[in-house]
């Protein structure tokens with residue numbers, strides 16, 4: 001029996017385990033909460049992700065350790081690497097993804113364009129950064145942000161002081177020019193132990209209040225050139241790290257240009273559609289990659305959409321009667337702004353997909369999706 005340890009027991013870990021089980025893989029998870037959503041599908045160790053004893057307890061019995069959250073302390077994965085465990089993706093990739101400036105510097109060094117930005121660690125630096133970057137701009141914490149948290153917009157000079165008051169105490173910051181994008185896309189890619197890279201089709205993402213609400217895949221009206229550009233960016237990052245596993249790069253599209261926003265060294269919310277909509281899901285391919293197995297095909301099998309359930313869930317009996325609908329509930333308690341489930345919609349063609357998504361939306365509570 002092959003055993004895999006996943007650091008973090010959230011919905012990404014749960015879906016990873018659900019993909020691993022049919023391949024005969026036993027999954028162990030480490031999470032600080034006894035209520036972690038991976039608890040039903042893995043052997044859960046309850047403990048801190050920075051707690052050496054808990055890390056060893058969760059990793060014992062596995063050869064390979066992976067993670068489903070980029071907030072796992074790099075000191076934890078490094079300690080496991082030093083103690084002889086294979087950690088995939090490597091600590092080097094995890095560490096860069098935790099720091100927005102390091103991430104942007106890496107992208108730039110690999111020839112991947114990013115938004116105009118400047119580092120900010122004092123009020124004076126914020127003033128200088130605003131002169132260099134201009135407005136509108138977004139001030140972000142360098143570390144620890146997710147779902148739009150740790151960010152504030154600066155539309156003009158009057159917003160600078162409140163922005164500093166809100167985020168100044170949070171540590172190192174980065175000021176980014178607000179990109180007037182046409183739309184947001186993501187590219188999800190996977191690299192195997194022997195360096196094979198596969199990418200899923202580009203995904204179109206819609207956010208509200210800084211949280212991903214809906215994804216469409218394959219993203220409509222993508223030219224071969226744009227897909228090739230995104231594939232090339234992902235490949236450059238993967239090869240740089242000699243990376244093993246799934247990587248996501250969030251992108252802004254402006255005409256035929258793509259700017260990289262950030263990367264996640266893991267499976268991603270915008271890739272949930274791959275469970276029903278692609279030949280191999282991001283979760284299965286991540287497991288295959290980290291265990292050193294050959295990758296599965298990443299082509300889409302149907303036009304797909306993914307609608308997140310944020311803070312509330314619809315009634316299963318109400319939505320499952322619609323054609324092409326699959327419902328995923330994470331078994332989490334309901335709380336405003338929390339991702340508690342998602343719905344995938346597939347259809348034979350794009351027109352039918354939009355009809356189905358519209359029909360679904362009419363059945364959803366206002367705060368869902």
Ligand SMILES: Nc1ncnc2c1ncn2[C@@H]1O[C@H](COP(=O)(O)OP(=O)(O)OP(=O)(O)O)[C@@H](O)[C@H]1O
Nearest residue numbers: 115138145146147148149176177178179207210212
């Ligand atoms: N420079 C920018 N220009 C325009 N919009 C931006 C910029 N940076 C962020 N945004 C918007 O805010 C959203 C969240 O930003 P970002 O991805 O940097 O933060 P995050 O908190 O890590 O988000 P998540 O965890 O959802 O990926 C983006 O998806 C985009 O809609």
Ligand SMILES: [Mg+2]
Nearest residue numbers: 147250261262
């Ligand atoms: Mg993001």
